[in-house]
Amino acid sequence: MPPFAPLPAGLPQTVPFIGPETLERRRGTPFAARLGANESAFGPSPLAARAMREAVGGIWKYGDAPSHDLTHALAGHLGVTPAHVMVGEGIDGLLGTLVRLMVAPGDAVATSDGAYPTFNYHVTGFGGVLHKVPYRGDTEDPQALLDRAHQTGARLIYLANPDNPMGSWHKGTVIRAMLDDLPPDCLLVLDEAYAEFAPADAIPQIDADDPRVIRMRTFSKAYGLAGARIGYAIGAPDLIAGFDRIRNHFGVNRIAQAGALAALADPGWLAHVVASVAAARDQIGRIGAANGLTALPSATNFVALDTHRDGAFARALVAALQARDVFIRMPGTAPLDRCIRISCAPDAELEVLAEALPAALGEAASSS
Amino acid sequence: MPPFAPLPAGLPQTVPFIGPETLERRRGTPFAARLGANESAFGPSPLAARAMREAVGGIWKYGDAPSHDLTHALAGHLGVTPAHVMVGEGIDGLLGTLVRLMVAPGDAVATSDGAYPTFNYHVTGFGGVLHKVPYRGDTEDPQALLDRAHQTGARLIYLANPDNPMGSWHKGTVIRAMLDDLPPDCLLVLDEAYAEFAPADAIPQIDADDPRVIRMRTFSKAYGLAGARIGYAIGAPDLIAGFDRIRNHFGVNRIAQAGALAALADPGWLAHVVASVAAARDQIGRIGAANGLTALPSATNFVALDTHRDGAFARALVAALQARDVFIRMPGTAPLDRCIRISCAPDAELEVLAEALPAALGEAASSS
Structure with missing residues (x-):
């Protein structure tokens, strides 16, 4: 094969993120809550x-x-x-x-x-x-x-x-x-x-x-x-x-x-989304608090929940949540990686998170 | 301003093509026939x-x-x-x-x-x-x-x-x-x-x-x-x-x-488009022939019409057609630029071309 130019020849074959569809194909089942990519499940105007x-x-x-x-x-x-x-x-x-x-x-x-x-x-x-x-x-x-x-x-x-x-x-x-x-x-x-x-x-x-x-x-x-x-x-x-x-x-x-x-x-829809996101941030905070996790203040459409543990624990928690059909992500480096990151979403999806979190935490605690 | 990296610093600010919407804004009126970008006016499936x-x-x-x-x-x-x-x-x-x-x-x-x-x-x-x-x-x-x-x-x-x-x-x-x-x-x-x-x-x-x-x-x-x-x-x-x-x-x-x-x-739609394009190629050939232009054989969704003149004439013809609400393009270099390039389209748009072409040819002949 004709060689790549020197610069790309030295690069790894990589992807900055693994998308949720790829994870779903690996799992063989779709996620019930898509809370990992900071998308807006509230939808467009x-x-x-x-x-x-x-x-x-x-x-x-x-x-x-x-x-x-x-x-x-x-x-x-x-x-x-x-x-x-x-x-x-x-x-x-x-x-x-x-x-x-x-x-x-x-x-x-x-x-x-x-x-x-x-x-x-x-x-x-x-x-x-x-x-x-x-x-x-x-x-x-x-x-x-x-x-x-x-x-x-x-x-x-x-x-x-x-x-x-x-x-x-x-x-x-x-x-x-x-x-x-x-x-x-x-x-x-x-x-x-x-x-x-x-x-x-x-x-x-x-x-x-x-x-x-x-x-x-x-x-x-x-x-x-x-x-x-x-x-x-x-x-x-x-x-x-x-x-x-x-x-x-x-x-x-x-x-x-x-x-x-x-x-x-359509600024009215934007205002609706911003208000919905603010409410969802609060709800994510409550779900976290009920499980011993602390929401960091957020000016975004997601919330970092501090697990008060380390990256190994948080990674195990992300995996345990994914196994329970909840797609989330987490920061990649210490000490940020003591947290998990939850995207704001309508109540129904957050309810899936709330139901999955206790068992996922238990699994993460026993495996990490 | 922080300087560009050396490679882009040496590049011109350019665009490979001027799009039809840009031309329409310059003209102040929309085109009646969009025959310049080899798009498919037959539409998708x-x-x-x-x-x-x-x-x-x-x-x-x-x-x-x-x-x-x-x-x-x-x-x-x-x-x-x-x-x-x-x-x-x-x-x-x-x-x-x-x-x-x-x-x-x-x-x-x-x-x-x-x-x-x-x-x-x-x-x-x-x-x-x-x-x-x-x-x-x-x-x-x-x-x-x-x-x-x-x-x-x-x-x-x-x-x-x-x-x-x-x-x-x-x-x-x-x-x-x-x-x-x-x-x-x-x-x-x-x-x-x-x-x-x-x-x-x-x-x-x-x-x-x-x-x-x-x-x-x-x-x-x-x-x-x-x-x-x-x-x-x-x-x-x-x-x-x-x-x-x-x-x-x-x-x-x-x-x-x-x-x-x-x-x-939807291979059926593809076959419909391919057949429609073939018919349109023939029609463009007839429109050209009626005006002294010769269609080159085409295996695409456009036809190059040989004006039997030079690039200056063809450029004048493109401009004269655009002035008559017909968007077309042409090859950029000699000797290809003796031709104009017409995208296949439904009959109604080709009819606009047929109506505009005689006067446009006259204008190009007098201006080039």
């Missing part, structure tokens, strides 16, 4: 669903390469110009394009140990060198990220606010202050996938023309369109324009464009 | 459309990363194993991943002058060096491609069979014979986007385990799902597995997965 069904009639046409209507609607929604917005195939796709745009082989990139694996996958995939700093307690540590970026000459700092997998958050003023301490030639990648669930003061006030930061948002979480693969980046126009040098111009699904546009125009 | 509408209900879930069900269905359809098939975000997306997998900066790649611009965009975008050979008449020239690949040590040869933009094709035996003359370490990228429209003997018989070739197929053309962004590669398992090192694992839209699966299961 009915208006978005209708728009998507109607868009099926035009699916024989390629999508609009600049996602013009959605880009303009987002600009209006955000109070920026269309030149500040780039629509792409979800944050995963946008992160890949951004890493390719900014990181040459051997370049340093700073992130937190336990933060988003797919970002790491892209950095490694383009030959970047990851430098990871520990969380500080259960939050990402802005000062440690900045320090490491200075030490290594990092081209990117990745920070999710609110954070995944812990659900924690910083005030926007903390994020905003990071910009003044960035090393030269370093861009802050601010992943705001969960922004819609966060307190208002967690969202930093940043001039849209500020070239030191790019923000990533998505329709996969609060808008309930994870399977549509559509998200957007917000940044200075010269940075945003850079995406056009390398992106897959016709890569966004036409139905996704229609669904996102309609979802954005 | 009604079963696929229904499957997509039904899939909207599950759009809150991420898609299945390995596209398991579709991959297995394709394997059965093709008589290969699932390990020979990689589903991705259309051929455009798959080509980008393949180039990244095989081409290091500075590596040579051979293609034809006037062949698919998006492939060239990916090669340039990953730092590859394009070496273009002329068409031989109106077909791509296998021997010239092989010769150039040997001269340059090319890692990839790109060849579309049937060809876009000319609609021409080689017999499968010609393509098959190329494999034995490839340089060492060179992979043949066989773009079969239009395979479903081609004579059976244009599709080469190649052992699925042959590591010297990768074939690209799509649901965008005959299956009428261009906006869904879903296609697949067929190749030796070790090559196909390489995609998992770098691809965006959760990048395929969930509705697209459902639509493609249902489309594949």
Whole structure:
């Protein structure tokens, strides 16, 4: 076989996450509660669903390469110009394009140990060198990220606010202050996938023309369109324009464009989801507390439950819950991995969790 | 602004194609006939459309990363194993991943002058060096491609069979014979986007385990799902597995997965489309002939009409047709650019073309 290019030849065959369908095929049975991927089981706006069904009639046409209507609607929604917005195939796709745009082989990139694996996958995939700093307690540590970026000459700092997998958050003023301490030639990648669930003061006030930061948002979480693969980046126009040098111009699904546009125009549904998620967070906390687990504060659509044990126990608990038809995930590294991570969902699915948890805890205790 | 990495810093801000919606916004009016992107205005299978509408209900879930069900269905359809098939975000997306997998900066790649611009965009975008050979008449020239690949040590040869933009094709035996003359370490990228429209003997018989070739197929053309962004590669398992090192694992839209699966299961609709396309090719030929233009033989869902003039005339004709609400495209380089390229479509749209063509030809003759 003709050999791969040297960079991919040195990469492992990997996947950042094992999806629930893959697990179901391995198990041979479907999950009764899908609480592991921070999807929104509350679903998209009915208006978005209708728009998507109607868009099926035009699916024989390629999508609009600049996602013009959605880009303009987002600009209006955000109070920026269309030149500040780039629509792409979800944050995963946008992160890949951004890493390719900014990181040459051997370049340093700073992130937190336990933060988003797919970002790491892209950095490694383009030959970047990851430098990871520990969380500080259960939050990402802005000062440690900045320090490491200075030490290594990092081209990117990745920070999710609110954070995944812990659900924690910083005030926007903390994020905003990071910009003044960035090393030269370093861009802050601010992943705001969960922004819609966060307190208002967690969202930093940043001039849209500020070239030191790019923000990533998505329709996969609060808008309930994870399977549509559509998200957007917000940044200075010269940075945003850079995406056009390398992106897959016709890569966004036409139905996704229609669904996102309609979802954005239904703030009432968004408010309903945000309220439902808040209620579900409380319910997950109660379920955890009834079983000796402590919910960490969350500004997202999931809750990290502290098992007060170690990673081996939490891994056994995840397996025991999966064996009881409950799909969840957990942080990948210590000490975060003392927790399990439960996505918010309607009551019926949380009830499945509540019923499975006592026996799963017992099994985990005896096996770990 | 933090600078781009050196490779993208040297790239132009570009787009391989200007989409029809962009042109419509510039014009201020919609096209009456959309005949420029080789989409299928005959639409997808009604079963696929229904499957997509039904899939909207599950759009809150991420898609299945390995596209398991579709991959297995394709394997059965093709008589290969699932390990020979990689589903991705259309051929455009798959080509980008393949180039990244095989081409290091500075590596040579051979293609034809006037062949698919998006492939060239990916090669340039990953730092590859394009070496273009002329068409031989109106077909791509296998021997010239092989010769150039040997001269340059090319890692990839790109060849579309049937060809876009000319609609021409080689017999499968010609393509098959190329494999034995490839340089060492060179992979043949066989773009079969239009395979479903081609004579059976244009599709080469190649052992699925042959590591010297990768074939690209799509649901965008005959299956009428261009906006869904879903296609697949067929190749030796070790090559196909390489995609998992770098691809965006959760990048395929969930509705697209459902639509493609249902489309594949409706061979009757495919036969209907193929027959409708054949009739439309004939009709485009008649419309051309009535206006002094000669249809080139086509094994695709479009027809290249020879204007018997030069590129300046053809460009003026494309502009004159667009001004009359007919969206078409044309080859980009001489001598292919003496032709205009018309996508097959239902009679009503071709009638718009027939009505616009005489005056457009007159305008082009007076302006070029």
